[in-house]
Amino acid sequence: MGRLHGVQGMSIQKHIERIVIEALLEAQRDGALPTVEPPDPRVERPHNPEHGDFACALPLRLARPMRLSPIAIAERIVERVKTGEGVARVWAVPPGFVNFALDSAWLTARVETILDAGPSYGNVDLGSGRRVQVEFVSVNPTGPLHVGHARGAVFGSALANVLAAAGYDVQKEYYVNDAGNQIDAFGRSILARYAQSYGRDVPLPEDGYRGGYVLELAGDLKAEEGDRFLSMDEAEAAAQLGSLGVRRMIDLIEADMEEIRVVYDEWFSERSLYDNGQYDRTVAMLRNGGHLKERDGATWFASSALGDNEDRVLVRRSGSPTYLAADAAYHMNKFVERGFDRVIDVWGADHQGQVPSMKAVAKALGIDEERLVLLVYQLVTLKRGGEVVRLAKRSGDIVTLRELVDEVGADACRFFFLSRSPESQMEFDVDLAKEQSAENPVYYVQYAHARIAGILRLACERGIDFRGGDVSRLGHEAELALIRKMLQLPELVEQMADALEPHHLPHYSVELAAAFQRFYEQCRVVSSLPEDLDLSMARLRLVDAARTTLARCLDLMSMTAPEQM
RNA sequence: GCGCUUGUAGCUCAGUUGGAUAGAGCGCAGCCCUGCGGAGGCUGAGGCCGUGGGUUCGAGUCCCGCCAAGCGCGCCA
Numbered sequence: 198m199g200r201l202h203g204v205q206g207m208s209i210q211k212h213i214e215r216i217v218i219e220a221l222l223e224a225q226r227d228g229a230l231p232t233v234e235p236p237d238p239r240v241e242r243p244h245n246p247e248h249g250d251f252a253c254a255l256p257l258r259l260a261r262p263m264r265l266s267p268i269a270i271a272e273r274i275v276e277r278v279k280t281g282e283g284v285a286r287v288w289a290v291p292p293g294f295v296n297f298a299l300d301s302a303w304l305t306a307r308v309e310t311i312l313d314a315g316p317s318y319g320n321v322d323l324g325s326g327r328r329v330q331v332e333f334v335s336v337n338p339t340g341p342l343h344v345g346h347a348r349g350a351v352f353g354s355a356l357a358n359v360l361a362a363a364g365y366d367v368q369k370e371y372y373v374n375d376a377g378n379q380i381d382a383f384g385r386s387i388l389a390r391y392a393q394s395y396g397r398d399v400p401l402p403e404d405g406y407r408g409g410y411v412l413e414l415a416g417d418l419k420a421e422e423g424d425r426f427l428s429m430d431e432a433e434a435a436a437q438l439g440s441l442g443v444r445r446m447i448d449l450i451e452a453d454m455e456e457i458r459v460v461y462d463e464w465f466s467e468r469s470l471y472d473n474g475q476y477d478r479t480v481a482m483l484r485n486g487g488h489l490k491e492r493d494g495a496t497w498f499a500s501s502a503l504g505d506n507e508d509r510v511l512v513r514r515s516g517s518p519t520y521l522a523a524d525a526a527y528h529m530n531k532f533v534e535r536g537f538d539r540v541i542d543v544w545g546a547d548h549q550g551q552v553p554s555m556k557a558v559a560k561a562l563g564i565d566e567e568r569l570v571l572l573v574y575q576l577v578t579l580k581r582g583g584e585v586v587r588l589a590k591r592s593g594d595i596v597t598l599r600e601l602v603d604e605v606g607a608d609a610c611r612f613f614f615l616s617r618s619p620e621s622q623m624e625f626d627v628d629l630a631k632e633q634s635a636e637n638p639v640y641y642v643q644y645a646h647a648r649i650a651g652i653l654r655l656a657c658e659r660g661i662d663f664r665g666g667d668v669s670r671l672g673h674e675a676e677l678a679l680i681r682k683m684l685q686l687p688e689l690v691e692q693m694a695d696a697l698e699p700h701h702l703p704h705y706s707v708e709l710a711a712a713f714q715r716f717y718e719q720c721r722v723v724s725s726l727p728e729d730l731d732l733s734m735a736r737l738r739l740v741d742a743a744r745t746t747l748a749r750c751l752d753l754m755s756m757t758a759p760e761q762m
Numbered sequence: 763g764c765g766c767u768u769g770u771a772g773c774u775c776a777g778u779u780g781g782a783u784a785g786a787g788c789g790c791a792g793c794c795c796u797g798c799g800g801a802g803g804c805u806g807a808g809g810c811c812g813u814g815g816g817u818u819c820g821a822g823u824c825c826c827g828c829c830a831a832g833c834g835c836g837c838c839a
Contacts, residue, residue, distance in 0.1 A: 243781090294781080519836095636788070696779085704776055714802060
C-alpha cells in the first residue's frame with residue numbers, strides 16, 4: 198500500500214502538506230516566525246509548469262496574522278522544509294508562494310507502482326468500507342426511459358463507480374413507484390387500449406398515457422392473457438393490468454439501463470413499504486414526534502417548523518399517502534432497516550422543490566443531516582433540427598434512451614453526459630451528436646488506448662520481453678509529463694468522491710490521452726536498433742502503465758477500452 | 763410574484779476548498795509523415811468570465827442589486 202502513493206501510504210500531496218506544516222512549526226519554535234494557529238496548508242497544483250509540481254500559498258494567508266511580509270514567511274518556511282522522499286526542490290516566489298518540484302527518479306519509479314496496482318490503480322481509501330447508497334433515475338415505471346433520463350443514469354452510475362474506487366461499499370438502487378395515482382392512471386390507460394382492441398368504444402382517460410408503447414403493451418397482454426379482463430370489474434381489471442404493465446415496464450427499463458451500461462444492485466418496491474408495515478410505523482413515528490396535525494380531513498406534516506416554507510399533506514383525505522409519506526417510509530427503510538451510513542439521492546431539477554420537505558422529513562425522523570445527500574441535476578433540453586423538443590412523457594412524442602444509444606453509441610453517450618457538471622443546463626442536439634460522432638473526444642481517448650495496445654502487440658510480435666525494463670532510464674520531458682499526469686488519478690478519485698463530482702473524469706481522460714500522444718510523437722518506443730533495447734524496454738513499462746491508467750479511467754466511466762479501432 | 767439552479771472563446775463546455783499569464787474539444791488560418799496505428803503532433807487568431815457594486819494582499823470562484831435562461835411553487839410524482 199505504501200508504494201502506491203509513495204510515502205507511507207499517503208499521497209505525495211499530503212506528504213508535501215505535512216512537510217510544510219512541519220517546517221512552519223519548526224520556524225515558530227526557533228522564533229523565526231510568530232506563533233499563530235496554522236491554517237490548512239492547501240497544497241495545490243499550479244497551472245504554470247514553471248511553478249513546479251505543487252504550490253502552497255500559505256505565507257500569503259499568514260502575512261496578516263503574523264504581521265510579516267508574505268515572501269519573508271515563505272523564505273523562512275523554505276529554509277526548513279525537508280526535501281527528499283520525492284521532493285527534489287523547494288523555493289519561494291514573490292509575492293509569497295512556496296513551490297515544490299518532484300524528483301525525476303522518484304517520478305519514474307511511479308511507473309512500477311502503477312503497474313503493481315494494475316486494474317485497481319486509482320483506488321484510494323477514503324470510505325473505509327462505509328456503506329453508501331446511490332439512488333438515481335427512479336422514474337415511474339409507466340413508460341420507457343427517454344434521453345433526459347440518460348443524464349441521471351450516467352451521472353449516478355459513474356458516481357457509484359467513483360465512490361467504490363474511493364473505498365466505499367456502494368449500492369446502486371432504483372426506487373420503483375409501483376403504487377399510487379400514476380400507476381392507477383397507467384392501469385386505466387392499458388385497460389382502455391385493451392378494450393379498444395376488442396372493438397369497444399372506450400376513450401383513453403383524461404390523465405392517461407398516450408404513448409404508442411401503451412398500445413403495444415395492451416396488445417401483448419391481450420395475446421397472453423386473452424379477454425378475461427373484459428368481464429371483470431373495471432377497477433379490478435385496471436389494477437391487474439396496471440400491475441402486469443408495471444412488471445413489463447420494469448423489465449424494459451432494466452434492459453434500457455443495460456444499454457448504457459447501468460446495472461442496479463437493487464430495485465426497491467414502494468408497495469413493499471405498505472405491505473410490511475414500515476409505512477404505518479413511519480407515520481406513527483412522525484405522529485408521536487408531534488410533527489403531524491389534522492386539517493381539512495387530511496393529515497399534514499408540520500414541515501414549516503423544520504425549515505420548509507410550508508406544511509405538506511402527508512395523508513390525503515382519502516386515506517392514501519402522498520409521495521412524501523412514501524418517501525418518509527422509504528428513507529426510514531434506508532437508514533434504519535438497512536443501515537446505510539450515507540444515502541445519496543440523485544434527483545432531476547423537476548423535483549428540486551421537494552428538497553426542503555425531504556430534508557424536513559429526515560430531520561423529523563432523527564436522521565443526521567449529513568447522512569442524507571440530495572443531489573439535483575438540471576434537466577436536458579433536447580434539440581432536433583434546430584427545434585426544442587418537449588420531453589413530456591404522457592404526450593408520447595419522445596426520443597427514447599434506446600433510440601439515442603442505438604444512434605450514438607453507449608460510449609459516446611456516457612462520455613457526453615458525464616463531461617458536463619450536473620448543474621449545467623445542457624442542450625442536447627441529437628443531430629449534432631450524430632454528426633460529430635466521428636469527430637469526438639470520446640474517440641480521441643479510446644484511440645489512445647488502441648494505439649497503446651498496438652504498441653504492446655508489436656513488442657510482443659518482436660519477442661521483446663520488457664518485464665525487466667529499468668524505468669530509471671526514463672527521463673525525457675514527455676515521459677515525465679506523462680507520468681505526472683498518470684499520478685493525478687488517485688488524487689482525482691479522492692477529490693471526485695469527496696465533492697461527489699464524477700464529471701472531471703472525461704476531462705482528465707482527454708488530458709491523459711494527450712500526454713500519451715505527445716510522448717508517442719517524441720519518443721520512439723519499439724526500436725529495431727539493438728543499442729536501443731534497454732530504453733525500449735523501459736518505455737514499454739511506461740506504455741503499459743499508461744494503458745493501465747487509461748483503462749482504469751474508461752472503467753470508471755463504464756466505457757470500453759478497445760484494443761483496436 | 764416567490765424559491766432553487768445557471769450565465770466563461772463563433773459553438774458545446776471545464777476551471778480542484780479564493781491564488782501566479784482563464785483552459786479543452788469542435789469550427790477557423792497555417793505547419794509537420796524515409797520508423798511503433800494521421801481517429802495523431804505543433805503554431806496562430808478568437809475572452810470587459812451576463813451586468814453594476816461590495817469583501818480581500820488577491821475574485822471566473824465569496825456577498826448584494828439588476829438583466830437573461832431552465833426548473834419548481836397540487837390532497838400528481
